[in-house]
Amino acid sequence: MYGLGILKGLRVTFKHFIDTYIDDFKWGVRRYTTVEGFEARQSPSTTGLVTIQYPEEKMAVPERFRFVPFLVVNDDDHPEAPGHIWCTSCGICAKVCPPQCIWIVRGKDPETGRPVPEPQAFYIDIDICMNCGYCAEFCPFDAIKMDHDYELSSYDRTGHHVYDKEKLSKPLSYWQTIAPTRAEQERLAREAKEAAKSAKKGKRGRG
Ligand code: SF4
Ligand code: SF4
Structure with a gap:
């Protein structure tokens, strides 16, 4: 059906949107104020929002990352x-x-x-x-x-x-x-x- 792909994409976005609130509910403010909360947001198993508050928060880079x-x-x-x-x-x-x-x-x-x-x-x-x-x-x-x-x-x-x-x-x-x-x-x-x-x-x- 025409537009099915768009709907599927929107479903993924919506799922993340809802998951973020679920995670927020589970963690409370700790999700944004503690190291554990930051690590949870950055972990591959996180289900909600992965956005970080740069520059206050910085993404952990892998060991083999190379820059200058x-x-x-x-x-x-x-x-x-x-x-x-x-x-x-x-x-x-x-x-x-x-x-x-x-x-x-x-x-x-x-x-x-x-x-x-x-x-x-x-x-x-x-x-x-x-x-x-x-x-x-x-x-x-x-x-x-x-x-x-x-x-x-x-x-x-x-x-x-x-x-x-x-x-x-x-x-x-x-x-x-x-x-x-x-x-x-x-x-x-x-x-x-x-x-x-x-x-x-x-x-x-x-x-
Ligand atoms: S010049 Fe120095 S840094 Fe460059 S290859 Fe030789 S020892 Fe290594
Ligand atoms: S200095 Fe030259 S060799 Fe070294 S990472 Fe930069 S471009 Fe590559």
Whole structure:
């Protein structure tokens, strides 16, 4: 029958409309004022309205969500090198970046002038970045990761949207908070690599 699809669609909308009132009745004000209420509204099993009151409420993003890269640095309480940046300035991320929005200046030893494995400057134009995640995938040192921070609007494009090394740097603990599973997998992989390296060295030493 002509218009049946429209009626079916309206039925779904109406069902959600009614379910929202049922949920409101069950939860009371807690549905809009507590963390549990927010989680219930965002859960796949919710039946009523899923709308959130942005910016007061923010949608939880999945662990694999990616929005603009950041550079990993050691936490301030690191026993040997607090704040040390993991990037070795190898330049691989800049090479693989499809829109070429990464710019790195390799660090130099002030006395010898020889290159050091650390960037002197590191810039990403986040307006050009398309959040593909290639830089993070290809970095051999786990030094660049995709962030979850999607609130980047500003009135000044030139001043605020070219991120420098300082703005890009975030501690490892931050990465562990936003992507605990990936961070743990990477930690285990790094440890396995280190163990294999030491075993190889030991073998050479004996040989
Ligand atoms: S690939 Fe990793 S280590 Fe190499 S320059 Fe990029 S962030 Fe630094
Ligand atoms: S996420 Fe993609 S576009 Fe953005 S800096 Fe990394 S490689 Fe470039």
